[in-house]
Each structure stands twice: as C-alpha cells, then as structure tokens.
Amino acid sequence: MGKVISIANQKGGVGKTTTAINLAASFAVLEYKTIIIDADPQANATSGVGFDPRIIKTSIYECIIDGVDPKGIILNTKTPYLDILPAHIDLVGAEIEMISLSKREFMMKKVIDKIKDDYEFVIIDCSPSLGLITVNALTAADSVIIPVQCEYFALEGLGKLLNTIKIVQSRLNKTLDFEGILLTMFDSRLRLSKQVVEEVKVHFQEMVFDTIISRNTRLGEAPSFGETIIMHDVNSTGAINYLNLAREILQKNKMTNIPYLEN
Numbered sequence: 001m002g003k004v005i006s007i008a009n010q011k012g013g014v015g016k017t018t019t020a021i022n023l024a025a026s027f028a029v030l031e032y033k034t035i036i037i038d039a040d041p042q043a044n045a046t047s048g049v050g051f052d053p054r055i056i057k058t059s060i061y062e063c064i065i066d067g068v069d070p071k072g073i074i075l076n077t078k079t080p081y082l083d084i085l086p087a088h089i090d091l092v093g094a095e096i097e098m099i100s101l102s103k104r105e106f107m108m109k110k111v112i113d114k115i116k117d118d119y120e121f122v123i124i125d126c127s128p129s130l131g132l133i134t135v136n137a138l139t140a141a142d143s144v145i146i147p148v149q150c151e152y153f154a155l156e157g158l159g160k161l162l163n164t165i166k167i168v169q170s171r172l173n174k175t176l177d178f179e180g181i182l183l184t185m186f187d188s189r190l191r192l193s194k195q196v197v198e199e200v201k202v203h204f205q206e207m208v209f210d211t212i213i214s215r216n217t218r219l220g221e222a223p224s225f226g227e228t229i230i231m232h233d234v235n236s237t238g239a240i241n242y243l244n245l246a247r248e249i250l251q252k253n254k255m256t257n258i259p260y261l262e263n
Helices: 016-029 044-048 059-068 089-098 102-115 132-140 158-171 189-209 217-225 237-252
Strands: 003-007 034-038 082-085 120-128 143-149 176-187 208-214
Touching: 003 016, 003 132, 016 034, 016 044, 016 059, 016 120, 016 143, 016 176, 016 217, 016 237, 034 044, 034 059, 034 102, 034 132, 044 217, 059 089, 059 102, 089 132, 089 208, 102 120, 102 132, 120 132, 132 158, 176 189, 176 237, 189 208, 208 237, 217 237
Parallel strands: 003 120, 003 143, 034 082, 034 120, 143 176, 176 208
Antiparallel strands: none
C-alpha cells in the first residue's frame, strides 16, 4: 500500500508544484513506483512532466465528479517508475459541484484508494488555497509536506494552514501526520534567507527537514521543457537537493539507509 503525501500551502509561489514533481521524480529514480496526483486546476504538475493540459480529455475532475476509474486515465511520464493522474482547468468547478454531495471531503480519497496499492508513493500537488479540494487532499493523505519560502513573509498564513490540518486530523483523518516543513528558494548570499531558516527552525524544531531547497536556475527552467529536474539536469544543485529530500523521507520512514549527496 502506497504512502500518500500531500504537498500543501495556501500561499502561492512557495514551490509546491516544484516539490511535488521533483520529489516524485526522485523517488522514481530510486526505483520506488510513484504517482503524482495533480489536484490544482492550474495543472502545472501535468505540464511540468511533459503533458499539455489543454488536450487532456479526462482528468481527476471526472474521477471525482463522474466516478471515472482513475486507472484508465493514468499517464506514464518520461521518467521510469513515475506516472501522473492529470488535472484540467475544469477542476475549478469541482468544489461547487461537490458542495451538495454527501461525504464531500472524502471524494478524492475514494479515487486514490483505487490506485494506491499499485504504488509505493502517491504525491498530491495541492492548489494554493484552503478550499474543499485541498481538504480532500489532506483527508486522503497519510502525511503532509509544507513548503515554506525563505523570504520575508515566509510564516504568513502558516498558522492558518496548521490550524486547518489540525481540524482535518480531529474530524476527518485522525492518522494524518506531519511529514515536515520544507524550506525552499534558499539563497545563501542573502542574510534574509539565513534568518528565515533560523526563525523557522526555532519555531518548529524537529518538524523542519534538514534538506533545504536552494534557489537554482536549472530547477526554474526545467518545467518549460516539460521535464523534472532529474531529467533536465541530474547534476544540478536542484536535483541533488530533491534527491536528498527523498532520501531523508525514506530514512524517516525506515525505508533506506542511502547516504546524502554533497552539493
């Protein structure tokens, strides 16, 4: 049975999709069968692994609303061991359509339960909101990773997200765990980045991953080629960072003893 990890933060531009696709690709390159669930109407995870969302005919939207079998629409990416359940802009309307449904918070869980036994990791890329789709993702997940940008407003809104997670834990998913807080877009040249790292570690201590994702040109340009950083430039700092994050998660879950790579 696969471990389901949601990548969530209602704040945009913190590296959720970058983390979702590149963490998933890192698991895949380590030969753990992995699938990305694109739960964001922007469908950036779908395009980020090489598919044009404009020509996607059937997506996670149809699985949630119409009961389409997800196994029939899963796409194989260019990375061995890595698949994706794609998204489409139609997902924008899903929250409105789900309001009248009974057990609406569990609709995504029903979809994921049909496929998670086929994978070792299921990575959900959440939208930048705390709406019903994100609540669905948290309800379906075993754990959550919160990307936090190493910039001035890093902690803004984080308390609200943590409160939402606690509500989900108490009412909808008692087994939901914190996988960790991931510091992203770190620039070692800036004193501010270092201050944010220190502040987050003081506030959240062992909840913060040791791995920090550095700001990296190759990491930023990879999606424009429809590639993960592993496919785009496996020797880049970004690739090494995400491979180390994958190893840290595997070690935390007692699944490997593979050592870290040096940048």
